[in-house]
Amino acid sequence: MSFDLQTLLGGLYLGALYGTAAVGFQVVLGSSGRVHLAYGHMWIAWALLLSSVHVVGSVPLPAVLPVMVAAGWFVGWFLHPVVLWRGPLSNERATSFFLITLGAALVIEDAGSRLWPLPGTAMAWAPEPFVLAGVTLPRAKLALMGAALITSLGVHLFLKRNRWGMALRAWDRGRAPVYLAGVSPESLGRRAAGLGFALSALAGGFLALSYTVSIREGMAMTVRALVLAVLGGTLSPLGVLGLGMGMGVGEAFVGQVLGMRWGPAVGYGLLLFLLPVLERRRT
C-alpha cells in the first residue's frame, strides 16, 4: 500500500483543526497551570451551535463566526477568572479545579445531548473542489487550514510582541515577572481565559464547517488537545499547530496501513513515546 498525497492532505486538514483548538487549550493551560476538562466539550458545543444557527437558522456564516468568537471571549472573561487565578497550587485548589471542570464537562454533555440530540454539521456550504495534477484540493478545507495557520501565527506574535502576551509567558516563573511587566495577574488571567475560549469557538466553527460532530466526542477532544498542548511545550502556538498536523497525518497513515480503527491511537502513542524524550531534552 503506497503513501499517497491525498491521504497526507486529509491528515493535514484535520490536524490543523486539532492544532487550532489545542492552541487555545494551551493558553488556558499556560495561564492556569491546570487541565481544563471541559475544554473539548466547549469546542464541540461551539461547533454544534454554529451548525444550528447557520443550517437551521439560515444565518450567514460571515455573521455567525465572528459573533461566536466574541461570545467565546466573553465566556472565558466572565466565567473563568476565579478558577484560573494562578495562586499556590494547593491540593484543595487543584482538586476543586479538577472537579469544577469535570462537572462542567458533564453538564455540557448532558445539556448538549438534549439541545443537540443529533450530530451537527455545516459542511454543505463547501464549494466544489479543484483538481491539480490528479490531486483533489477541497477549497473549503484549504481555506480553513490557511485560517488555522494565520490564527496560530497571530497568537505566536501576541505572545512574543505584546506586553500581555509576554507577561503570560513569564507567569510560569511566578507573579513577580507579571508585575514587572506592568500587568495585573487578575486582568491577565481574564484575558488568557478569553483568548483560550475564543480560540475554542473559532476551532469549533472550523470543525463544523468541514466535518460532522457530536457532543459525545467532547472528552476525546479534550484528550487530543491535552496531548498536543503538553507535547507542544510552553506556550508555543506554532509548535502545537505543527504537532496537530503531524497527529492528523499520523492518524491518516496509520489508518491506511493498519486499518482505520487504529488511527485514533496515534495521539496516545505520541504521548507515551514522545513525552519522555521531550522531557529529557527540556531538562
Added chain:
Amino acid sequence: MERIVALIAAVLVVLLGTPIAVSAGPVRVGATVSETGHFATEVGPFRALLEAWAETANAEGGVLVGGERRPLEVKVYDDRSDEALARRMYARLAVVDRVHLMIGPYSSPLTFAASIAAENQGIPFLAVCANSPRIYSRGFKWIACVIDEAPRYTHRYWEMLEAGNKAETVFFVVEDTLHPQGVYEGASVLAEKAGLQVQGSRVAPHDCRDFSSVIEAARRLDPDIVFVSANIPFAVQFMGQAREMGLRPREFHAIHHSGIFRRSLGKAAQYVTGQSYWSPGMTLGQHDRFLELLDRSGIELEDYPWAPAYMMAFEVLEAALARAGSTDAAGLMAAILENETETIGGLIRFRSNGVGSINTYPSQIRGKGYEIIWPAHKATAPHIYPTP
C-alpha cells in the same frame, strides 16, 4: 338480635355468592428510545410514536386480550444510545415497572445488551431494528425480531442490479458496528451472486473523521457502486468528504439515507439509493392507522424511515395478545413465535431463533422525497442509473 345476625348473614351470602367483576388491569408494554446520543438521528422522537399507539388503542377501549379489551400502558425511557444504560433500563422495566411485553431499543448493539434483561426475567422481547445474527445465535428463548437478519437486508437491491444488468463492480465502506458489519457480510455475498465484482472494502470506526485513504483507494478502483454500510452520522461524514474529493461512482448506496442524511448533505444526497420499509402507496396491514400514528406523533416518515418497523411491531404484539388470551409470559411468547401476522410491511412469520421475515425495499432520493425503485410491481418510480 337474631334479626340483625340474620340480616348480616344474608348480606354476606349475597356478597360472597355474587361474582365480583374485577378489571384484569392494563397491559403494560416497556421500551427504550434513543432520544439522545448516536442513534437519535434514527429514532429520536419515537417516544411519541409509542404513546400515539397506546392512545389510538385506548380510544378503541384498549387492546384485545382474548375477547376482552384492556387498557394499554406504555412505559418509555431514554437509553441515550448507550448499551449499559439500555440494559439497566430494561431490567428496570421488568423489575420495577413489571411490564408484560418489551419492544426492543434501536440498533443491534443496544438490543444485544437489552435483551439479556428480558431473558433473565422471562419477559417476551420483540426486537425491531436489530438484525445482527449475533443477537439471535445465543439460544435465547424470550426474543423475537420483526425484521430479517442483516445479511439479507439488501437482497432486493442486488436483485434489482442483477435484473438491470447495469453495474459490474462494487466497493464497500463499512462502519465498525454490529448492524453495518452484518449488512456488509451479507451484501458482499449477495453482490457476487448477482454477478458483480467486489473490488474491495474498508472498515472504519463509527467516529472516523478523515476518510482520505479510503476515498483515494475507491477512486483508483473506479467502482460502479460505492456501497456505504453505516449509520447516518458516519454516512454523512463519508459522503461529504467523498463529494469534496471528487469521488464519482455511477451510484452511491447508503443503507441509511433518511431525511436527516439528505438535508445534511444537500445536493450531494441526490440520487443516492438506500433502503426503505414502507412507502405511502403500500396498502397492507393497518396502513391507515399507521398514517394516523405518524400524524399524532408529528413524525415525518422520510426523516425516520424506521417508523414502519415499529408499526409492524405494534401489529405483531396486538395480534399476539388477541391470540394468547392473557398476559401470561409463556403464552404470549408462543403466540408471537408460532403465528403469522399481516403487517403494513407484509406477512411476518418467525423462525425458530426468533428472526422475522420483514425486509426492506430499495429506494432513491429524488428532490425532497424518496421513491421505491424495486420490485417493479411495488416501485413508485424507475431506478435512475447512473447518477446524473
